[in-house]
Amino acid sequence: MAYGKIPETAIESVRLHHEIVDTVGKYVHLTKNGKYMKGLCPFHSEKTPSFTVTPELQIFHCYGCGKGGDVIRFVAEMEGYSFPEAVRVMAEEAGIPVTWESGPGAGNPQDTTRLKQYEGHELAAKLYHYLLNNTTHGQTAKSYLRSRGMSDRLIDEFSIGFAPDSWDTLTRFLQSREFDLELMEKGGLLSAKNDGSGYVDRFRNRIMFPIRNREGKVCGFGGRVMDDSQPKYLNSPESSLFAKSRIFYNFHASRPVIRKTRRAVLFEGYMDVIKAWSAGVKNGLATMGTALTEEHAAILQRHIDEAVFCYDGDDAGQAAILKSIPILEKAGLKVSVAMLPKGMDPDECITKLGPERFIRETMEHPVSATKFKLLYLRKDHTLLGEENRKNYVMDALGIVAQLESSTEREVYLKELSREFEISLESLKADCHRLVTEQQKKKPSGDNNDNSWNNGRNEKRRSFAAPALLPAYHHAERRLLSAMMRDAEAARTIYEHLGEDFNVEDHAALAAYLYAYYAQGLDPDVSRFIATLQDDRLERTATSILMNDDHSPFDEKLLFEYIREVRKVPRLKELERKKEELSRAERSGDTMQAVQIGIEIIALEKQLKERQDERF
Template identity: 45%
Template sequence: MTRGRISEHVVESVLKAHDIVEVVSRYVRLTKRGKYWKGLCPFHSEKTPSFAVTPDRQIFKCFGCGLGGTVITFIQHIENLSFAEAVRKLAEEAGISAAEAEVAADLTRQEEWRGAWFDLYELACSFYQHILKFTEEGKRAVAYLRGRGIGPEAIETFRIGFAPARWDALADILRQKRIDPSIAEESGLIVRKADGSGFIDRFRERIMFPIFDDKGRVVAFGGRTLDGGEPKYLNSPETKLFSKSSTLYNLHLARPAVRSDNTVVLFEGYVDVIQAWSAGERRGVASLGTALTEEQVRRIRRLAERVVLCYDGDSAGRAAALKNAELLESGGCSVRIAVLPDGCDPDEYIRRFGGERFRREVIGAALPSVKYRLHDFRKNFRLQEEGERHDYVRGAVEFIAALDLATEREHYVRELAAELAEFGVSESVLRQDVEAAHLRLRSRRRFDGKRAALAKRGLSGSAGKASSGSAVFDVERPDYWNAERFLLAVMMADADVAFQVQQELGESFHVAEHAALAAYLYAFYAAGRSPDLNAFMATLQDPKLEALAAEIAWGGPTGPVPPQAVEDCIQRIRFHWIKMEIERKKEEMVRAERAGDPLEAARIASEIISLESRWNFVSSGNV
């Protein structure tokens, strides 16, 4: 998603030449709702529209999957193009020939280096495949793979290879083929010798699993040792083509099956994916690393609505499954978790019971995440012991009570009752307990919501129409978070306010992404530009920041904002810095006391007092 070297001038001329509503309408049925146009998001599957376009601001935003940006961003994603390719397409349509020429030159440059990189990985991949298939040492690897249920068909499909036990096997080939050593080094396939006298192979005596991009091109490798050497798995470093946090292994092969079933099966690692594929499960993908990133969640959500997590049956695997289930659910996926026998991983299960049973009894019988959590919780108790049984019932009741849907609560009350029937626990008593706990929870939530709303009354009161029904401002979030977003929204529309904030706050925003947006805004205005949301978003180098800018601008105030509202927000942000400083000092003071240093503790105490008086000053300033 590199932006290449296209000038801002070209980007702006392309943006100005297109109306976002008109362009989006070619792909999405939009209906007018007041100032916005709404429709079903083309980037994730949904039944009620959460995708919106605003002609005033010329941006789109999906409140389901989070994607948002300018018309260029839209074309990029819907046509699966790079930034430069999207600009070229839009320039062609608008007949802006100057823009076309510049973009064409940039694309040639990009295609050249990308082409060189792809060729290099392709060469390495074929080399490793050759070693595996046709050499003595390759036979060891084939035997090992066969032992793990990976046969010739899978070896061919996933292009598995072997890196020989030599220091410079690949380095030699690259030299013979006259590959530019600086590119080869940057690609992470070879490493410069410590004395600088040449290069050695990064991967030696390892089974090589190529990692593919969305289009099935090799962009990195994972290498596994054969003899238990360390580290067991070695991956390519991050490069211009390969980012671990956005990669989903096997996406290019799994896509058709995933789409037709509207289901992704997520495994812990690529070896699991290959084994499951050999066992007939073709919807498998894996992240490279246990915790999913937000970007991976978004990509999964765009592919399918349902996710089955199939992680190892040990405590680490269960913990990772629960954590990722939560991430996926908050990203809008419906999640099931496969249950493997204790201590068993997918590999072992398939070898013991076969692929058919794996698909039917593990993947097919995966539990809804709520049920899995209960199941997991249940493991901590021996129901025969009265005390433990009571603890279990209490915990389970609290858990079920937190479910929003009455039908869901009813379902789990019945299951719990069936489980406890032999101990004489009555279903109707359980139901009463659950409903009572549910009401308590609801009233507590309402109270918290009201308190948060009161706390931000100053903000919404002076800011007028700050929130327009979107999730941009959120009463559940801390005060400074809302204040920062409100300020940024105003700054995007008003250079004077941006200048004032720069003087008074600089980049001291609490949320890193907010600080980054502020920095880009300062730079934008410093270049003599006047407020222009689309032009500003085109200067952001990062699709995530662009989506955030769209989100914030979306919910921003529509008319002029009183100066007091701006001052108010600045104070709130400062207020939080002081509060954090006081908390830090208090911890320091406790440490000094514990260390038996009363003088130091007293000195810190006086610092706290002076901070607190500043706090009072700041907070009384905006009553």
């Protein structure tokens, strides 16, 4: 059994069911290149494809950022899953029974903890929903929701609930079901008392909106007050289940429409999403009371081509749009803005204008991101007087010059020409000058200014030419490549070299290979990679397989590589002895120098004998 409680047979079934080209093709446009499939890497920004899928081996590898692995690792990386979570989701998609969670002692402690925290959140959501619908405590909250245009159907559909004005309603409920309260506090459901004597409810006297992850599991809550008290909204704290920078409200329910249309509408709040849903907007999302992040953009980029902002019409909402547009544009997304009447939020707009007018006048006619920037720019300019008008036009040209399409630039230049009665030729000349200046400042290489998805990596990578590796490093990689493809080669290498590889990751891969073949398994690189349980080793293995030159590999060459690897420790010892000899000579210690010289001669003799040895 691998990966805690997941049987090896389940991992193998998932891997065999999900063909890697089909799976990767849902996220990356792949084109055939000989026996490989190539495309732009989804894990770092690039213009020249360096991302390669090998159907024969069922693996992927990026020559730019180094990521690689099998189909399960790809889904885990793309969706932000742990390996067990990826296996579980892919098994459910394939109709493979997910039965490995049950059973005494199954699973590692970390997975068991997360499952228990999820269970606590699910029960809390049911409790809050019950209290809203069936108790006197919830009547005021339900009346408030109805006054905001929320029907009973919507309340049930979104599992909206109510946390009463009590310190321990949820605490006692969870305790009665023998939940570990400390674990529930770490999961964000409860708060520890200041004196350390116990726990209290985190949410009190608030309307409760369950927040679900992409699989539809409740992972947090948003609590809203019904008066003017602050904070207006209180979200669950950051936890192992809930990360605001990676979660969208309503993503699980809107995903089918989002994937079908490749389009999402971004709102600011829960109520906006729910009311828009009732009006027919089934692809609406909201961030968790936080600004849009690059991690949000990376998630959206995997599912959509276009994002439509529908934030509040007040100054704060419009400023948030302006700040968020570059984040999504750097992710390669088309961005537009649904313009609301000034000061209105989507909830108010739907209530006052009605769903039909909201869809017809707002959602069906969004303006482009550039048009929005030009409209927003007017807030900072008084267009009275020649100087003020000139200043606005020059600032507007700065926005237009950022467009890559010369056709798009001309469209906006013509608008400016008509409105301000300036010749189109003059505007084109000034715009061309700004474009040239921007291009001079732009660094060369693959989208260096577009760091949107490099945030998935630990740090920005510099893709310079790799340093020349020593001969033994190349030899070890060739041996490992042969071992992954040929069980007989692995047995020969085990007999004559064992785990005496000089590179730590190579030694680890060799150990895993020996254990893999010891189970009587046939060579299958994708299956082997799925047993590694280590992201770094998976990258190393796929890099070895993808970079191997596949030149003829007979027994003579195999033993030459083994000799090259085996002599490294003696070469390092010889180098160390030569350094000792140099120090002894500099210090005038003749006897020590003679002794070290004898040892050096002996080592050189051993190296020559080892080079000439027969296997």
